[in-house]
Amino acid sequence: MIEVGVGGVPNEYQGEAVKAWIVLRLGQRATAEEIRAFCRKKLTGYKVPKQIEFVESLPKTIIGKVLRRALVEKEKSERKAVIRERRDEVQKSP
Numbered sequence: 001m002i003e004v005g006v007g008g009v010p011n012e013y014q015g016e017a018v019k020a021w022i023v024l025r026l027g028q029r030a031t032a033e034e035i036r037a038f039c040r041k042k043l044t045g046y047k048v049p050k051q052i053e054f055v056e057s058l059p060k061t062i063i064g065k066v067l068r069r070a071l072v073e074k075e076k077s078e079r080k081a082v083i084r085e086r087r088d089e090v091q092k093s094p
Contacts, residue, residue, distance in 0.1 A: 019050065
């Protein structure tokens with residue numbers, strides 16, 4: 001892994017769950033389950049990411065810090081879009 005961003009995202013069951021956005025090194029491979037297994041060995045249970053997304057890059061500040069809030073906001077807006085689509089599909093059905 002090159003870098004990781006972690007944040008709390010909405011979760012229907014828990015209210016909020018941990019999500020990790022991971023940038024892998026060029027040519028490196030890993031699965032979400034391998035990442036979770038590693039985290040289970042090193043972290044307390046509630047800190048282990050429930051969701052893992054592999055990305056090409058992470059948003060950063062001018063200084064180079066990962067913009068965690070930007071990742072979480074993007075996730076929330078994507079979630080709202082999915083909910084909106086489902087609601088529209090339900091309204092269209094007879």
